Amino acid sequence: MALATVESRFTPARLPGSPSGGRKPRHVSLNDPGSTPHDRRLAEVLEHAARIFWEKGYEGASMRDLARATEMSLAGLYYYFESKEELLFLIQKHTFTTIMEQLRERLAESAAPEERVRIFIRNHLEYFLSNKEAMKVLTHEDETLRNGRGAQIRAIKRQYYTICLELMEDLRRAKGLQFSGRLAVLSLFGMINWIYTWHNPRVDAGAEALAREMGDLFLHGVLHPGKRKRKSAGPRV
Amino acid sequence: MALATVESRFTPARLPGSPSGGRKPRHVSLNDPGSTPHDRRLAEVLEHAARIFWEKGYEGASMRDLARATEMSLAGLYYYFESKEELLFLIQKHTFTTIMEQLRERLAESAAPEERVRIFIRNHLEYFLSNKEAMKVLTHEDETLRNGRGAQIRAIKRQYYTICLELMEDLRRAKGLQFSGRLAVLSLFGMINWIYTWHNPRVDAGAEALAREMGDLFLHGVLHPGKRKRKSAGPRV
DNA sequence: GGACTTACCGAACGTTCGTTCGAATATCTA
DNA sequence: TAGATATTCGAACGAACGTTCGGTAAGTCC
Structure with a gap:
C-alpha cells in the first residue's frame, strides 16, 4: 500500500x-x-x-x-x-516522511547503539523492498526538483542523514573507536540505496535477511565473521 | 582527459x-x-x-x-x-572500456587477494573522481539504453561484475571465510558508486584516501579498526 | 428547484523535441 | 588549380510535450 x-x-x-x-x-x-x-x-x-x-x-x-x-x-x-513537478514532489515528500516516521517508532524500542544501527538498516531495507517504486523515485530523482520544492525534500533528507549520523557517533563513543561518521553514513547509504539497481525478489534474500547480512558487513567487514560464518576447514589451524 | x-x-x-x-x-x-x-x-x-x-x-x-x-x-x-541514443552509447562504452582496461593493468601488479580487492576499490574511485561526469552518466543512465546498444553495455557491466566477484572469491578462499560473494560485490558497488551523489572535492578526501577508508570499512567494518585507528582513551581498559 | 460545489473531460494552445534535407563551405589530393 | 571529399549549416518536419480553456454532469444544501 x-x-x-x-x-x-x-x-x-x-x-x-x-x-x-x-x-x-x-x-x-x-x-x-x-x-x-x-x-x-x-x-x-x-x-x-x-x-x-x-x-x-x-x-x-x-x-x-x-x-x-x-x-x-x-x-x-x-x-x-x-503540475508534473508537484506530482513528483508529493511522491517524494510522502515517501520520505513515511519511512522516517516508521524509523522513529522503531528506534524508540532500543537504546543499544549497535542494535539501533541495525534497526536503521532493517527499516530502510524493509521499506525499500515494500515500496520499491516510490523509493527508486526518491533516490533516482534526487536532483530533479529545483527551488522551493527541492529545498523541502533536501531538508527531510538532511534530517534522515542526521539521524543516521547520530546513531553512528553513539556507536563510536560506546565502543571507543575512531572513524569518520560522515564516510560511514554515506557508505552505508550507498550500500542500502544501491539495492534498487540489482535486487531481484526471485533470487535475492528478503529484507530481513539482507538487513542482517548488510549489517554484518557494515559492522564487521568481510574479514571478521564474528559469531557468524567461518569455514570449519581452512588454512586456519 | x-x-x-x-x-x-x-x-x-x-x-x-x-x-x-x-x-x-x-x-x-x-x-x-x-x-x-x-x-x-x-x-x-x-x-x-x-x-x-x-x-x-x-x-x-x-x-x-x-x-x-x-x-x-x-x-x-x-x-x-x-542519434542521441548512439551518443549516450558511445559515452558509456568508452567510459566502461577505459576503466576496465586500467583495472586490468593494475591488477596485474599484485597477486595478494586482499591487496587486489583494494586495487579494485582504488581504481574505481580514482577513475570516478577524475571522470565524474562520464561515470555518473554511466551509473545513472543505467537502464536508459534499450535493445542492442543496451545489451552491449550490459555485457561489459557483467564482465566488470565478474572480475570483482572473482576477486571476492579469491579473498574468501585465501582467508578461509564464508560469505555471499554476490552480496559483498553488490554492497561494495553501492558504496563506491553512490559517491557521485555526495562527493564534494572541497570538503571530502581525494580518491586515494577514500579508497583506503572504504577499503578498511569494507574489509573490517566500522567495529574492527585493525592496525588503524582505535581511540587511546576509552572504555577499553 | 435553483444556486453552488465537486469531479471530470474534449479540444486545443504554444513550445520543444529529435531528426532530416539540400545546399554551402572548407580541406585535401593529384 | 581542378576536382573530390570532408565538414558544417539554415530551415524545416512531424511528433510529443506540459498545460489551459470552457465546458458538462452529478451531488449537496437551503
Missing part, C-alpha cells in the same frame, strides 16, 4: 473551490476511515505516478502515460495537482 | 563518404599522434555531451544544448553520430 498516505491540502490544484472544505492538512490513508474520497483518489493517482516514474524516469514519463494508467483524461489529472 | 579515447568507425553517421578512409576501427586519443582530426573532434563532442548528460540527465538534455556547448549547428552534430 505504497503512497496510501497523503497530506491533503486546503485547496485542490484548480480553484473552483475547496474539496475538503477548509479543513486543516492532515494525514489520510486509503484505509483510513477519516479520509475523504478526494484524498483517496489522489493517493491512487500518486501510486500510479510512482510506478510510471519508476519505469521511465521523471523526464521520460509523460502526463499522457499517467492519464492512460489512471483511466482519467489528461485534463482531469490537473484537478488533483497543479 | 575524460572521453579522449574513442573507437572510430569506418564511416561517419551521415554518408557522404568515409572520413577515416576505410581504416580499421581502433582506439585514438586527443593526444594520440595517430588520431585523425575527425576522431579528435568526436572526442570533444562526446566530452561536452557527457557534461550535459551529467548536469541534466539523458532525457532532460537536448541536442540543442549540445549544439550550444560545442558551438556547432544542430544539424552539424549528426555528422558525428546518428
Whole structure:
C-alpha cells in the first residue's frame, strides 16, 4: 500500500473551490476511515505516478502515460495537482516522511547503539523492498526538483542523514573507536540505496535477511565473521 | 582527459563518404599522434555531451544544448553520430572500456587477494573522481539504453561484475571465510558508486584516501579498526 | 428547484523535441 | 588549380510535450 498516505491540502490544484472544505492538512490513508474520497483518489493517482516514474524516469514519463494508467483524461489529472513537478514532489515528500516516521517508532524500542544501527538498516531495507517504486523515485530523482520544492525534500533528507549520523557517533563513543561518521553514513547509504539497481525478489534474500547480512558487513567487514560464518576447514589451524 | 579515447568507425553517421578512409576501427586519443582530426573532434563532442548528460540527465538534455556547448549547428552534430541514443552509447562504452582496461593493468601488479580487492576499490574511485561526469552518466543512465546498444553495455557491466566477484572469491578462499560473494560485490558497488551523489572535492578526501577508508570499512567494518585507528582513551581498559 | 460545489473531460494552445534535407563551405589530393 | 571529399549549416518536419480553456454532469444544501 505504497503512497496510501497523503497530506491533503486546503485547496485542490484548480480553484473552483475547496474539496475538503477548509479543513486543516492532515494525514489520510486509503484505509483510513477519516479520509475523504478526494484524498483517496489522489493517493491512487500518486501510486500510479510512482510506478510510471519508476519505469521511465521523471523526464521520460509523460502526463499522457499517467492519464492512460489512471483511466482519467489528461485534463482531469490537473484537478488533483497543479503540475508534473508537484506530482513528483508529493511522491517524494510522502515517501520520505513515511519511512522516517516508521524509523522513529522503531528506534524508540532500543537504546543499544549497535542494535539501533541495525534497526536503521532493517527499516530502510524493509521499506525499500515494500515500496520499491516510490523509493527508486526518491533516490533516482534526487536532483530533479529545483527551488522551493527541492529545498523541502533536501531538508527531510538532511534530517534522515542526521539521524543516521547520530546513531553512528553513539556507536563510536560506546565502543571507543575512531572513524569518520560522515564516510560511514554515506557508505552505508550507498550500500542500502544501491539495492534498487540489482535486487531481484526471485533470487535475492528478503529484507530481513539482507538487513542482517548488510549489517554484518557494515559492522564487521568481510574479514571478521564474528559469531557468524567461518569455514570449519581452512588454512586456519 | 575524460572521453579522449574513442573507437572510430569506418564511416561517419551521415554518408557522404568515409572520413577515416576505410581504416580499421581502433582506439585514438586527443593526444594520440595517430588520431585523425575527425576522431579528435568526436572526442570533444562526446566530452561536452557527457557534461550535459551529467548536469541534466539523458532525457532532460537536448541536442540543442549540445549544439550550444560545442558551438556547432544542430544539424552539424549528426555528422558525428546518428542519434542521441548512439551518443549516450558511445559515452558509456568508452567510459566502461577505459576503466576496465586500467583495472586490468593494475591488477596485474599484485597477486595478494586482499591487496587486489583494494586495487579494485582504488581504481574505481580514482577513475570516478577524475571522470565524474562520464561515470555518473554511466551509473545513472543505467537502464536508459534499450535493445542492442543496451545489451552491449550490459555485457561489459557483467564482465566488470565478474572480475570483482572473482576477486571476492579469491579473498574468501585465501582467508578461509564464508560469505555471499554476490552480496559483498553488490554492497561494495553501492558504496563506491553512490559517491557521485555526495562527493564534494572541497570538503571530502581525494580518491586515494577514500579508497583506503572504504577499503578498511569494507574489509573490517566500522567495529574492527585493525592496525588503524582505535581511540587511546576509552572504555577499553 | 435553483444556486453552488465537486469531479471530470474534449479540444486545443504554444513550445520543444529529435531528426532530416539540400545546399554551402572548407580541406585535401593529384 | 581542378576536382573530390570532408565538414558544417539554415530551415524545416512531424511528433510529443506540459498545460489551459470552457465546458458538462452529478451531488449537496437551503
